[in-house]
Amino acid sequence: MGVVPGPELLARARLLVAPELSASLVREVERITGRDAEPLADEVPGDGPLLCVGAALPGPVRAADRLMWFHSVNAGTDPLLAAGPWPAGALLTRTVGRMGERIAQYVVGWVLAECQAVPEYAAQHARAEWRRLPTELVAGQTALVYGTGRIGGAVAGLLRSCGVRTVGVGRTAWSGTPPVGFDRMPSGFDRVIGVDADAEAEAEAEELAGARWVVGALPLTGATEGFFGAGRFAAVRGATFVNVGRGATVDLAALEGALRGGGVRRAVLDVLAQEPAAPDAPVWRLPRTVITSHSAGITADEDVAQDFAACWEAVRAGRRPELAVDVGRGY
Numbered sequence: 001m002g003v004v005p006g007p008e009l010l011a012r013a014r015l016l017v018a019p020e021l022s023a024s025l026v027r028e029v030e031r032i033t034g035r036d037a038e039p040l041a042d043e044v045p046g047d048g049p050l051l052c053v054g055a056a057l058p059g060p061v062r063a064a065d066r067l068m069w070f071h072s073v074n075a076g077t078d079p080l081l082a083a084g085p086w087p088a089g090a091l092l093t094r095t096v097g098r099m100g101e102r103i104a105q106y107v108v109g110w111v112l113a114e115c116q117a118v119p120e121y122a123a124q125h126a127r128a129e130w131r132r133l134p135t136e137l138v139a140g141q142t143a144l145v146y147g148t149g150r151i152g153g154a155v156a157g158l159l160r161s162c163g164v165r166t167v168g169v170g171r172t173a174w175s176g177t178p179p180v181g182f183d184r185m186p187s188g189f190d191r192v193i194g195v196d197a198d199a200e201a202e203a204e205a206e207e208l209a210g211a212r213w214v215v216g217a218l219p220l221t222g223a224t225e226g227f228f229g230a231g232r233f234a235a236v237r238g239a240t241f242v243n244v245g246r247g248a249t250v251d252l253a254a255l256e257g258a259l260r261g262g263g264v265r266r267a268v269l270d271v272l273a274q275e276p277a278a279p280d281a282p283v284w285r286l287p288r289t290v291i292t293s294h295s296a297g298i299t300a301d302e303d304v305a306q307d308f309a310a311c312w313e314a315v316r317a318g319r320r321p322e323l324a325v326d327v328g329r330g331y
Contacts, residue, residue: 002091016040018054025301073304078220092325093311097303100154106296139163147217157188168192208235220246221330233258240266247272270296
């Protein structure tokens with residue numbers, strides 16, 4: 001889980017920042033911590049615990065056994081954890097900022113565009129063709145959102161404001177009261193079903209069959225790699241699939257089969273397992289699919305500064321930050 005550093009360690013910590021951080025962001029991090037920054041590189045400073053801010057952890061820093069805390073400028077920390085065993089006791093926090101809001105607007109934008117036949121009208125315009133097309137209302141339809149954390153909850157909340165029934169899929173189901181280990185309900189959902197219990201499999205299959213949209217907002221862990229595979233896609237009955245989580249959570253061969261078979265109506269993929277996709281990559285030839293450039297939830301400097309400051313204040317008060325990562329679970 002990582003240990004919250006005590007005040008003595010925090011006072012002695014050397015601040016290392018990645019070279020790709022902007023000068024203005026470095027100045028803000030220095031202001032928050034009250035100390036000068038040093039470069040986060042392969043060369044490790046001579047003494048003292050290390051507080052690092054960046055996207056990647058250089059091997060020598062990882063191996064130095066002095067890492068006290070690493071704040072990731074990204075929301076997804078799977079590349080950090082996949083690079084090797086996480087240093088024992090080191091706290092890992094992440095940046096979310098307004099990413100949930102941005103990703104929610106991305107998803108709703110595609111949902112509304114599809115219902116108003118925007119892609120078809122754009123194609124007609126290119127052909128100078130005048131023809132009315134049928135459209136549909138989103139209200140009363142169902143979206144199944146996989147991932148009930150900050151991002152999934154934001155997506156569900158914005159869809160719900162449009163009248164969409166939102167069903168979340170998380171590790172644990174709930175109804176009425178929070179399940180054991182949770183102090184509050186996931187926000188934005190009309191219902192949350194779990195994937196850890198066999199009893200929930202039937203409920204998930206029923207919701208997949210009735211969904212108009214299936215949204216992937218999952219982190220990448222050992223349990224979620226290839227999560228959207230042939231079994232789940234076989235249960236879909238005409239839904240559009242939108243993935244804003246991690247690319248490797250989707251089995252692309254299974255998705256292609258569902259698209260060609262008609263079970264999946266369309267696909268919108270903002271993330272891929274291999275990025276960027278080469279111009280000749282098979283993923284570009286998936287039918288009825290749009291690929292965007294991992295741009296649904298771009299992180300701004302203000303997001304990093306805001307979330308790092310919140311984590312800093314929590315650590316100074318001896319509290320575990322809300323944005324701390326459970327390195328065992330991977331999120």
